[in-house]
Amino acid sequence: MLLCDLHIHTTYSDGSVKLRRTVDLFGQAGFDVIAITDHVVNGNNPFGKLANRFKFSVTDDSFEAYMRHIKEEAERAWDRYGMLVIPGVEITKNSFSSDKSAHFLLIDIKEFIPASWDYEKIFLEAKKQDALIVACHPHRTSDKAFVDTLFLWNNRDKYARYIDAWEIANRDDVFNVISLKKYPYIAGSDFHRIRHLYSWKSLLNCKRDVESIKQCIRSNWGVAITLFRN
Amino acid sequence: MLLFWILGVVILFGLIIYGLQIVAVRLALSPARNRKGNSILSQSCPPISVIKPLKGLEDNLFGNLESFCVQDYPEYEVIFSLQDENDPAYKVVRKVREKFPDKAISIVIERCHHGFNPKVNNLFSAYRLSRYSMILISDSNVMVDPYYLRTIAKPMDNPEVGLVCNLIKGVGGKTIGSIFENLHLNSFILGNVCFLDKYLRIPCVVGKSMLMRKSDLEAVGGLASVKDVLAEDHFIGEKIRGQKQKVVISNYLIHNVNEYWNLRKFINRHVRWGKMRWKIGGVKYLLELTINPVFIACLLLLLLGPTEKSLSVLALVCLIKIIGDFFLGKSISTPLHPLLYLLSPIKDFLMGLLWFVPLADDTVVWRGNRYLMGKDTKLSLSPERGAEWKTRIVEGIKAKIAW
Numbered sequence: 293m294l295l296c297d298l299h300i301h302t303t304y305s306d307g308s309v310k311l312r313r314t315v316d317l318f319g320q321a322g323f324d325v326i327a328i329t330d331h332v333v334n335g336n337n338p339f340g341k342l343a344n345r346f347k348f349s350v351t352d353d354s355f356e357a358y359m360r361h362i363k364e365e366a367e368r369a370w371d372r373y374g375m376l377v378i379p380g381v382e383i384t385k386n387s388f389s390s391d392k393s394a395h396f397l398l399i400d401i402k403e404f405i406p407a408s409w410d411y412e413k414i415f416l417e418a419k420k421q422d423a424l425i426v427a428c429h430p431h432r433t434s435d436k437a438f439v440d441t442l443f444l445w446n447n448r449d450k451y452a453r454y455i456d457a458w459e460i461a462n463r464d465d466v467f468n469v470i471s472l473k474k475y476p477y478i479a480g481s482d483f484h485r486i487r488h489l490y491s492w493k494s495l496l497n498c499k500r501d502v503e504s505i506k507q508c509i510r511s512n513w514g515v516a517i518t519l520f521r522n
Numbered sequence: 523m524l525l526f527w528i529l530g531v532v533i534l535f536g537l538i539i540y541g542l543q544i545v546a547v548r549l550a551l552s553p554a555r556n557r558k559g560n561s562i563l564s565q566s567c568p569p570i571s572v573i574k575p576l577k578g579l580e581d582n583l584f585g586n587l588e589s590f591c592v593q594d595y596p597e598y599e600v601i602f603s604l605q606d607e608n609d610p611a612y613k614v615v616r617k618v619r620e621k622f623p624d625k626a627i628s629i630v631i632e633r634c635h636h637g638f639n640p641k642v643n644n645l646f647s648a649y650r651l652s653r654y655s656m657i658l659i660s661d662s663n664v665m666v667d668p669y670y671l672r673t674i675a676k677p678m679d680n681p682e683v684g685l686v687c688n689l690i691k692g693v694g695g696k697t698i699g700s701i702f703e704n705l706h707l708n709s710f711i712l713g714n715v716c717f718l719d720k721y722l723r724i725p726c727v728v729g730k731s732m733l734m735r736k737s738d739l740e741a742v743g744g745l746a747s748v749k750d751v752l753a754e755d756h757f758i759g760e761k762i763r764g765q766k767q768k769v770v771i772s773n774y775l776i777h778n779v780n781e782y783w784n785l786r787k788f789i790n791r792h793v794r795w796g797k798m799r800w801k802i803g804g805v806k807y808l809l810e811l812t813i814n815p816v817f818i819a820c821l822l823l824l825l826l827g828p829t830e831k832s833l834s835v836l837a838l839v840c841l842i843k844i845i846g847d848f849f850l851g852k853s854i855s856t857p858l859h860p861l862l863y864l865l866s867p868i869k870d871f872l873m874g875l876l877w878f879v880p881l882a883d884d885t886v887v888w889r890g891n892r893y894l895m896g897k898d899t900k901l902s903l904s905p906e907r908g909a910e911w912k913t914r915i916v917e918g919i920k921a922k923i924a925w
């Protein structure tokens with residue numbers, strides 16, 4: 293089984309650990325697969341404007357450098373640790389209301405996709421790029437400082453067909469609603485700080501390459517979750 | 523006024539010892555400059571079994587273990603030993619073994635409850651499987667250079683030498699706990715180990731790296747003889763010295779990687795180490811406080827109030843300690859930012875407070891286990907919190923009768 297964390301932030305957005313150190317941290321801990329998924333924030337509201345202003349978001353301008361850096365680190369991680377590093381982003385549609393907020397990962401993305409586009413347009417573009425779409429922390433979380441992101445769950449009848457997997461566990465939280473609806477699932481740390489290394493992770497029973505991993509998650513065959521602790 | 527002079531003398535004593543420690547470190551490291559010389563290349567290189575007991579994820583674990591697999595040494599094996607296949611370190615060692623398929627690397631997983639010391643328990647099965655007559659026991663938080671084995675094996679050319687251990691350098695501090703840890707390792711621990719070795723001829727064995735012959739270890743009772751003590755490294759060294767064999771501290775500085783420690787972990791380790799020194803050294807432990815001039819200067823400030831004299835003394839002592847620690851750090855090429863040495867007096871003050879804990883508490887928590895520690899660090903199971911005081915009184919009486 294491959295030990296995977298597919299939800300990781302770095303200093304390219306609001307993470308506190310630089311990309312190289314993040315890769316080393318997971319490599320030193322024996323991980324097989326990680327995805328770097330920094331925020332791409334919608335710039336059409338005050339939240340997004342602030343995020344873009346203070347560089348807590350990957351933007352159209354920084355995307356190329358971001359992808360190039362991930363590629364360099366992916367090569368180093370493979371040589372040093374035998375660890376696969378997949379580029380991705382977390383599309384971040386923030387609003388003052390939980391019901392209107394949504395975050396979702398696009399894993400193995402190739403071209404920049406703005407978060408200000410409407411949902412369907414983003415999903416279709418992600419599908420075109422063959423990126424894996426994962427709805428993040430789709431239900432109420434234990435983090436009270438955080439605005440819940442309920443939009444996708446509340447509108448699952450409309451959008452579930454686009455979503456390849458739902459985060460059934462995020463950092464310390466488990467969302468049993470995902471289990472009840474029998475949706476495909478993965479778990480991720482939503483890594484922002486060192487301590488988040490010890491959190492929910494995914495175990496995938498597949499080969500250590502990007503296509504096999506995407507296939508495994510989409511088919512939801514050979515997927516398990518584990519609470520990674522020291 | 524009398525108090526000022528008494529404490530002033532103690533501070534002066536602490537500073538003199540500190541100065542001597544710095545000289546001792548310089549003396550200990552001076553031959554290291556020639557470590558790659560011909561003398562090493564011409565040495566005999568006996569085959570070595572390297573035993574690495576593992577439990578949990580240490581900082582930089584993959585890199586630490588990898589460094590033992592790329593040794594420039596003719597014949598050696600590495601045995602990684604774990605108690606549980608669910609240990610997260612198992613995943614890491616498997617990846618290390620995958621990376622070096624041509625090396626003699628074994629992984630042994632076996633639950634073992636021979637004694638109370640979890641590290642010694644973790645060594646038994648690896649020791650049994652080891653092929654060579656020379657064994658090197660090394661902790662998982664240690665990283666070394668490719669010429670480490672050659673350097674540590676060299677003193678073993680002398681048949682009078684029974685054990686070789688190493689000096690330690692703390693590296694990699696990225697959080698306050700690990701910065702404190704590395705400052706402490708690179709000043710107090712390194713300084714005292716060198717001081718004891720150079721001036722008092724007392725080699726202080728630290729279990730992070732210990733090379734010995736199996737025959738010598740077995741002659742003193744083997745691992746079983748230290749299965750119930752916490753300071754197994756110290757007692758192995760003492761027993762080997764008792765056999766009229768020398769214990770040598772190699773001038774090679776092993777890297778103890780501490781990157782992401784929190785303050786609690788730092789406190790926990792040094793309370794544990796303090797308790798060990800108290801149980802081994804007895805009244806000699808009391809002297810330790812006198813070689814912490816920063817804490818004594820703080821005490822002076824507390825007792826005399828913030829007078830011009832007490833504040834000047836504290837400022838001067840802190841300045842000397844910062845410069846001294848910086849100098850020590852430079853001597854051992856520590857990659858610590860110079861400004862971080864400003865934290866050195868704060869760390870010393872904290873260590874002064876922690877010094878009192880062993881005098882009042884006999885329990886230790888190590889790797890998730892809770893023990894009562896008796897004379898010579900002998901371990902026994904500690905009851906859960908609540909009943910511990912009652913049990914400790916009973917155990918204390920039993921111990922007094924026994925001794």
